Amino acid sequence: MNLVRRRALVPPSLRTASAVALSAIVAVSVLCTGVAHAAGPTVTGTGSSFAALEIEQWKSDVANEYDIAINYQAGGSTQGRLSYLNGTVDFGASDIEYQSDEQNLINASSRKDFVYVPITAGPVALMFNLTGPGGRISNLDLTRSDACRIFTEPEIKWNDASIQATNPGVALPDRKIRPVVRNDGSGTSFVFSEYCINVAGDVWNAFKTYVANNDPDQNSIPLREGKPVSTWPQGIGSATGATAATGVAQTVQLSPDTITYNDAATAITTFIDGAPSPVASVENAAGAYIKPVPAAATIALGYAEARANGTFALRYDGADPGAYFPSTYSYVIAQTSGFDPAKGKVLGTFLNYAVTAGQRNVEELSYSRLSTVLVNLALDKVQQIPGAPARPTDLAGAPPPPDVLAGTIAAKGAAGAAGAAGGIAGAAGAAGGAAGGAAGAVLTPEQAKAAAAAAEVLAAQAQAASEAEAADQSAADEILAVQTNGPGGREVIFTLLQGALLVGLGVFLSKGVRTSWQKK
Amino acid sequence: MALTSPDLQALEEQVPRDIARTVTRGDRIFRTLCASAAAVSLFIIGGTALFLAIKAVPALQKAGLLSFFTTSVWNPTVGDFGVLGLLIGTIIIATVSLIVAVPLAIGLALFINEYSPARIRRVLTSSVDLLAAMPSIIFGMWGFFALQAPLVGVASWLNLHLSAIPFFRLSEPDAPLLRSSFIVGTVVALMIVPIITSVSRDVMAQCPRSQCEAALALGGSRWGMIKEVLLPFGKAGITGAVLLGFGRALGETIAVALIIAFTIEANPYVLEQGGGSIASLIAIKFPEAQDLEISALIAAGLALFSMTLLVNLGARAIVRRTQIAA
Amino acid sequence: MRLFAEPRLQLEVDVDMSLLDERPLDETPVPEAPEQEPIEEQVPFRPRALVRSERVELLLAVASGVTGSAVMCLLFDWTQPLTFAIWALLLFLGSTYLLARDSQSPIVATDRLITTLVWTSGGIAVSVLLWMLGYVVVKGIAGLNFEYLTSDLSKVGPLDDGGGVFHAIVGTLEQMLIASVLSIPIAILTAVYLHEIRGRLAGIVRFVIDAMSGLPSIVAGLFIYTVWVLQGRGPSGLAAGLALAILMIPTVTRTAEEMLKTIDDGLRESALALGAPQWRSVMQVVLPTARSGLITASILGVARAVGETAPVLLTAFGSSSINWSPFNGPQADLPLYIYQLLRQPNPAQIARAWSGALVLVLLVLILFVLARVIGERGARVRGGSR
């Protein structure tokens, strides 16, 4: 037996393979440990698809400016509220506060200490895809009742007498309206149903009766009680469902005769036939037909009433002729105790940016700017997050609360809910309106001049602010500093790895080809 | 040692002796290792099934087993849910896909095995296998963007010419045809074609050439040979392959979720927008699911799993039987 | 006892197996007949080629199909091109049958009809494959460049250009690694247990594996989501890897068992006859002989898992920035990346999704070619004609 020299029977190719595998693992682990991408941990959030585009924009801004990573996946406000509670994400985003039937979930959760940070506001647009006998229709006026009938009346047609009466110059087709609604839990659905309950109660009651008669099973309790619904009843009439604001927008984009409700940002970034999707002008309490533009939403939200927890009860009956209803706020739900301070630092930095400097460009995406009142409110809330950075002093030129006409209810008081003086900044408020191109606002030349002057002042302030920010940021960087190789190093290593992989693959393949060739 | 059983009295009759099986330590370790690996798979996999069953109980209790399978609602917040519509929707989609896929797959298998020129046969076989490995999301997105428009054409053709068949009717003349069960079914069909093809091709290839030649030598045409020899030979295997494809079609998630306009209730108008399947229900509803709804989703998953389980076991049994016979 | 085995044994094995090359006559890969004239002026005649009368009939059938369908479309004012195509196909098939029936016999006609049908379905299937791959390539190639491959989406706003897929590739590779490390050893050992040891559990294990090989992938995802993600651990690459491992175990086990079945029993017996204990015969004869088959099985398992979207959707959550650590925090993954971008109506995002799809297709293609090359080499070693 001893005469036979024995060696482990590992075939050479297996040895090569294990060597390659080993070196790959080593390379990957070197990359993992040596190259960190962002300073600090990635903070993950989910929820509101209404605010998603803006959050995506801020996420990219802070990644560029502060080198912090925010990961946001839009999935609907309900998902935002619930995922926050079950701990799968660091923060949630929702257009509405927790509902009464969710209270037991809050009680059961370990994350019941949280604040609502208002981050954005904007109009709920009715985007549609419609071609009439005279070609594509891009202007459509809807009365409040018609806007709701479209989504609740099963057999309504585009050339419905009432719709046609509102749009005398438009040749509407004799086809069924195919509303597209959200099939996931959505703050936008909630706001829109709340709007209908408030402005077209008879339509909503007819809807309730219809639902109860035609589909008793679907009759969810909130709907039965006349409360707004996050999950729009499914399978009623000719409505189809789709997931998230992007989902309904995509459905409208692809299907003719459709209309949906979603955030104006998604609506205007969805292209139909090469042009941004048309959106309907909706009648307000004053009887004016208003496009869903930021300034109009600002005015509409001026009627909202603050609640104790920092959210707002929306009102849909403001008397201002420039207001666009339905409009809504969106909030981030952030944990205040028990939160990892490192993550709190990142989240705080992000939110501070979002409500101050981040607000400068929101109108490009059809969101409205938050007023000083709301920005201050938000910054206060951010301070409650563990590890949050210092409160920025500069508000990046946030406009004062809008000066709105008194509505059926004491609307002005609502606007100044936090107790700030509502009346002082008429000119600046109008400036915001002018910048947004508010359809309904009528400005005198003096007001416009004043607005321009105010804007200049604001711009100067903004410059100062950004300098201050830069200082802030360097400080933040110091605290958050983790060795980063920078993109250069990472790319080099990656390229090398990629090259090695390709070479390895090539060698392997050529070996295979050669052996098979030799065989022949 | 010889064992004498009491029944065997006759001395002449020999009794088999016991063979002492000594197992070396190495073998024992080896066997234990393999057995524990098997046990781990068993545990993981059996555990999954068991866990799903246990987790589904609260939902089924709340909704009632009967009502869970006989209603089409999804209001988990009030404990009211049922998957009847989705079960029907799942079956509709899978059936549509089978109707489209089976002729195509068997035709393709025959083409590869019997008709194609020899030099492209290997290429075809590889392509089919590659297609079988193609991710479903690729099929889904391609179906969504490239295939919908032509399929709407097919749908309107079917409706135009065959509306005598209830299957091809529309609820109203200008109903939207995008995102329908028919389109989803067709996309899923293209996904299961490679699976059915590659299994039935394997089975057909096992048919002894001598018998095929005998059929030809008797004056049979190629189709005669296929009909009389090849298909009877491969019948069980092909059935198994079709069932495998059916199982896959039942469980397909992403392509369905991506394309279909999701509804909880069954949509009997196959060509028309709207429909649903259990898998897409889970994909759409899980993010906002809590407690009872999770349990309800698991119950729905369990229902889907049982359905695919039955189909798959049937398929395996049939395929295995043919393999043994061959 | 022996710690090492003789290399000779394996050599013998290889030789043995290569003798078993037995292919059906029909599949002998003989090169094509040349058109050159053989000596003595005899011209080879290929009886299978279409004869002239058949060609004429084919042309006639095509012509009658097209014209008939055109006439119908004109008469009934059908404008859909598909209506025309479908009718043309039906008329073509009908006239093929009738022409052959007229000139030959019903048997020949049926045969020709079926031949046409089979060619049609083969053509449809092949063109669908080419169409799909071509579509993905055409749509995806535009966005595929170095920047796309090496950057993530963290610094890209909703309307910006740029951004890439790097984070998703990293996520995919890490999740695949985790899933493979977890599932492949278990799966192969289980296959050995099923086919080599045939222990008491074999029946039930095989049953369960069979049953679970049809497990809808979303159910596997739901399982991990419930027992892992919701239990305070949160979404992570590891969770995705676990879900994919659950899906891979049955696939790999089944394929591996099939591979072990192709090994001739004589091999095992000859190893045992040399005095090797079972574990040696398995580890040093059976497994090395089946090695390439097992690698193929594993790669095919990976190729299937790499394209799974549904389980990852529930477990990895997705991310727009790179997350190197699969154990901590949400991670992206190629199918998920595609899925999430696809659902946005924004053309830039959809273009990114197509490029991601192209990357994914390439990844699957590489895995597939690897499996093929290794598998073929193994088939040569074993001398099988699989």
Next chain:
Amino acid sequence: MTTVQSPQTAETPAANRQVVSSEILPEELHPSSRIDATDVTCWFGKRKVLERCTLSMEPGEVTALIGPSGCGKSTFLRSLNRMHELVPVAAIAGTIELDGVDIYSEEMSPTEVRSRIGMVFQKPNPFPAMSIADNVLAGLSLSGMSNEDPKALVEQCLRRAGLWAEVSDRLNEGGMSLSGGQQQRLCIARALAVHPDVLLMDEPCSALDPISTRVIEQTIRELCEEITIVIVTHNMQQAQRVSDKCAFFLVESIGDPGRIVEAGPTTQVFENPSDPRTYDYVTGQFG
């Protein structure tokens, strides 16, 4: 063995013939037909396996093709009823005439040729999914014929194949339940059911035991009165026993195609071969 040379055979019913009638093969030429192969050359791809083989197979005779393995006997045989072309890369030159009509001409469909010229293979291959009776009748449905009295046809064919007595009581059992020799005779019966004019047999007994072989040889002798038979065999004694005429195939050196070295009456080939190589082969000097 009860081999019944039955009276039924005599009335080989023209009534039963449902073969597509054609002018090429008029009825009066039956019961036997002749095959004339002229300058047949066969290729598999580039490889030429058979070269310029000329052989006439006369009506009512048994022609045996003999020669060592790989010399192209089977290829020649398969080219006689167009089975050769089933291999995708196969090509052929020369003419093969059945009663003066070239079977490779454009007007002839292979299926018709094959139903005229039946074939029995080396290994018995009854269709496993069919019963014994169905196996016999398989050719009818395959080649599109019909028969008014299938039962009678089954009996007649089984009798002619010498199998009736053994299986008459279990016609509905599976074809695979028979022994090897019985299976081969079942295959012969199956081939007879379509009323071929010529029957090709490719080493029909090589997989069988001597007793089955004898029965089949007897069957062959009986059948040759009405059907022209061509048989490939490795067994010299068998060739001597059953054949009237013999053709000796040979590959002269490796890589060459096979050629017919000598053909003629069996007695002459075996007892007085004109070619020394034939002599060597039939006397067992090589091969």
